[in-house]
Each structure stands twice: as C-alpha cells, then as structure tokens.
Amino acid sequence: MPRPSVKEEIVAAAVRVLHQRGFNATGVQDITDAAGVPKGSFYNHFESKEALGVEALERYWQGALNSLEMLKDDSMPPVARLKSYFRKLNDLGRKFKYRPGCMVGNLSTEMSDQSSLIRERLAGILARWTRAIEDCVKQAQSDGSLRRDIEAKAIAAFMLNSWEGAVLRAKVDRNSVPFDQFELIVFTSLATGP
Amino acid sequence: MPRPSVKEEIVAAAVRVLHQRGFNATGVQDITDAAGVPKGSFYNHFESKEALGVEALERYWQGALNSLEMLKDDSMPPVARLKSYFRKLNDLGRKFKYRPGCMVGNLSTEMSDQSSLIRERLAGILARWTRAIEDCVKQAQSDGSLRRDIEAKAIAAFMLNSWEGAVLRAKVDRNSVPFDQFELIVFTSLATGP
Numbered sequence: 001m002p003r004p005s006v007k008e009e010i011v012a013a014a015v016r017v018l019h020q021r022g023f024n025a026t027g028v029q030d031i032t033d034a035a036g037v038p039k040g041s042f043y044n045h046f047e048s049k050e051a052l053g054v055e056a057l058e059r060y061w062q063g064a065l066n067s068l069e070m071l072k073d074d075s076m077p078p079v080a081r082l083k084s085y086f087r088k089l090n091d092l093g094r095k096f097k098y099r100p101g102c103m104v105g106n107l108s109t110e111m112s113d114q115s116s117l118i119r120e121r122l123a124g125i126l127a128r129w130t131r132a133i134e135d136c137v138k139q140a141q142s143d144g145s146l147r148r149d150i151e152a153k154a155i156a157a158f159m160l161n162s163w164e165g166a167v168l169r170a171k172v173d174r175n176s177v178p179f180d181q182f183e184l185i186v187f188t189s190l191a192t193g194p
Numbered sequence: 195m196p197r198p199s200v201k202e203e204i205v206a207a208a209v210r211v212l213h214q215r216g217f218n219a220t221g222v223q224d225i226t227d228a229a230g231v232p233k234g235s236f237y238n239h240f241e242s243k244e245a246l247g248v249e250a251l252e253r254y255w256q257g258a259l260n261s262l263e264m265l266k267d268d269s270m271p272p273v274a275r276l277k278s279y280f281r282k283l284n285d286l287g288r289k290f291k292y293r294p295g296c297m298v299g300n301l302s303t304e305m306s307d308q309s310s311l312i313r314e315r316l317a318g319i320l321a322r323w324t325r326a327i328e329d330c331v332k333q334a335q336s337d338g339s340l341r342r343d344i345e346a347k348a349i350a351a352f353m354l355n356s357w358e359g360a361v362l363r364a365k366v367d368r369n370s371v372p373f374d375q376f377e378l379i380v381f382t383s384l385a386t387g388p
Contacts (some may be wrong), residue, residue: 025218109304
C-alpha cells in the first residue's frame with residue numbers, strides 16, 4: 001500500500017482534532033503535529049484552516065455513510081432499521097463517553113455564524129442526511145408503522161435535529177439518558193397503533 | 195442610578211460576545227473592548243476567561259427566566275403555555291435571523307469537553323430548565339392534554355433537547371423550518387386525542 005499523501009494525512013488528522021476540540025480551539029500547527037507533517041507543508045495543500053475545515057467535514061460525512069447503509073437494508077422492517085441506526089450512533093457516543101459529540105453538530109453551533117463556507121457544507125451534509133432518513137421513513141409510513149399525517153421529510157428532519165439535540169445534552173450530562181429518551185419518545189409517539 | 199461596576203460591565207459584555215462568537219474565538223481583550231473597560235481591569239475581577247464564562251452563562255440564564263414565567267401562568271391551559279413558550283423562543287431566533295442560536299446550546303457543544311467548570315454550570319442550567327418545563331408537562335398530563343404513558347420528566351427533557359437541536363439546524367439552514375417542524379411534531383405526537 002503506498003504511503004498516504006501529506007494532504008491525506010492532514011485531512012485525516014483534522015477530522016480527529018476538529019471533532020474533539022472544535023475549530024477555534026485548534027491551530028494549524030495542532031493539526032500538522034497530529035498528522036506528523038511539517039507545519040510549512042500545510043499551505044502547499046490548503047488555502048486556509050477554513051478550507052481544510054470544509055474538507056474535514058466532508059471526510060467525516062463520508063465515514064458516516066457506512067452506518068447509513070443500514071437504512072437501506074430491506075431484510076429488516078423500516079422502523080426497525082431506523083431504531084437500529086440511531087442505536088448504533090448512540091452506542092458510538094457511549095463508547096467515547098459522550099465527550100466528542102457529533103462533529104456536524106459541534107461545527108453547526110460553533111461555525112455557522114463565522115464561516116459561510118463551513119455553514120454551506122454543513123447545510124449540504126444535513127440535507128443529504130435528512131434525505132437518507134426520509135427514504136426509510138417513507139417506507140415505514142407505507143407499511144403503516146409510522147404515522148402518515150405528517151410529511152416524511154418533516155419527520156426525518158425532526159428525528160435528525162432531535163438526535164443532534166440529544167447528543168448535545170449527553171455531552172453536558174455525560175450519560176445516555178438523552179439517547180434513551182430520544183429513542184423512547186420518537187418511536188412511541190410517531191408510531192401508529194399499539 | 196449609579197454607574198454599573200466594571201465587573202458588571204464585563205459580565206454583560208461577555209454575555210453578548212460569547213453568545214455571538216463562542217468561547218474559543220473570543221479573547222479577553224474582545225470582551226474588555228466590548229465592555230469599554232481597560233484590559234488590565236479584567237484580572238482584578240476574574241481569575242480566568244473560564245471563570246467569566248461561567249458567570250456569563252448564569253447571567254444569560256437569569257435573563258431567560260422572564261420568559262419561563264409564562265409556563266406558570268395558569269390563566270392559560272398548560273399545553274397552550276408550552277406552545278407559546280417555545281413559539282416565543284422561536285420568534286426570538288427569527289428576530290436575529292437564526293444566527294446566534296442559544297448560548298447554552300452553543301457552549302454545550304463547544305466547551306463540555308474542554309472545561310469542567312463550564313460543563314457543570316451548563317448541566318445545572320439544563321436541569322433547572324428541564325424542571326420548569328416538567329412542571330407544566332405534569333399539569334398537561336393531569337388535564338389529559340398530553341399523553342401519560344411517558345414520564346413528565348422524560349417528555350420535558352426531550353422537548354428541551356429537541357428544541358436545542360432545532361436551534362442548531364436553524365443556525366445552519368437560516369430559516370424557521372426546524373422550529374415549525376419541532377412545534378408540529380412535538381405537539382401533534384405527544385397530544386392525546388384528536
């Protein structure tokens with residue numbers, strides 16, 4: 001396997017460091033140190049920390065696509081897929097003691113008002129994420145397991161936004177209660193029938 | 195009226211600046227400049243920017259208590275109070291074009307893993323906020339307008355966390371759709387009866 005390029009090493013390190021510490025607490029040197037490359041090499045590959053932030057976000061999202069695949073697994077009923085999907089994300093939160101949270105959520109609150117480049121990339125990622133959930137919600141509405149009196153798109157966006165809110169609270173409280181409440185209430189209250 | 199003390203001016207400025215820009219993007223000098231006081235006066239009053247962050251959060255919360263009073267207004271049915279309360283918060287978001295978001299939510303994602311002092315204050319504020327909502331949820335469960343098969347405390351925490359998630363998404367998308375979805379789905383899906 002060829003050695004990853006310096007650019008590749010910087011992006012991979014930026015995902016780790018920006019996810020953990022956020023954008024403004026991180027300097028370019030923190031990232032090049034984490035990547036094990038000379039600080040001077042940074043500006044050969046990126047115009048700015050902001051430009052790297054956009055690439056790191058996209059890389060983080062690409063890494064999240066694997067889990068999203070389970071929403072398409074039609075060997076399981078669609079509601080079970082949605083539950084398993086969010087449970088998998090929550091297990092990941094638990095594994096890291098709720099500390100890093102979600103990089104998309106973290107940069108949404110920290111950077112939306114400070115960088116239009118980062119805000120636009122966040123908007124694109126959140127829209128794609130919502131659509132992936134929406135497809136599964138539609139199937140659950142078709143088979144009668146989720147209520148149909150609310151648009152699938154609204155339910156999907158609400159699920160995602162509420163999940164981001166649960167992650168935020170879990171980061172503060174350092175326990176899984178917000179995840180448990182999310183799962184209980186979202187799936188009880190949006191289900192049809194007993 | 196006596197002139198506000200230097201300490202008071204610093205705390206008031208910190209609420210504005212930390213709410214808008216976050217913690218790590220703000221230097222002590224940004225805050226003393228916004229307060230119109232000499233930078234040198236800062237350390238006469240605060241041990242650190244972190245200590246000021248804790249005081250600013252508490253001040254922000256004290257400012258939010260006024261709106262919370264409407265949850266106790268028993269001239270309105272409890273569900274109507276909850277709806278009006280969140281609508282009032284959402285109107286405030288709209289007024290500022292969704293840009294600053296909620297200072298509690300912003301610092302939750304940015305600072306929980308970086309400052310235990312700030313994290314503990316956030317946990318205290320979120321617990322008090324949840325309790326205020328819970329009291330109103332209990333009344334709505336008693337009068338039969340919210341479902342009773344889920345604990346009031348869980349519903350209250352879920353409402354607050356989901357609202358923080360809606361604020362986060364509105365910050366990215368710069369529109370009120372997440373607030374509208376929050377209101378529609380929370381109150382439709384947790385209501386009893388038609």
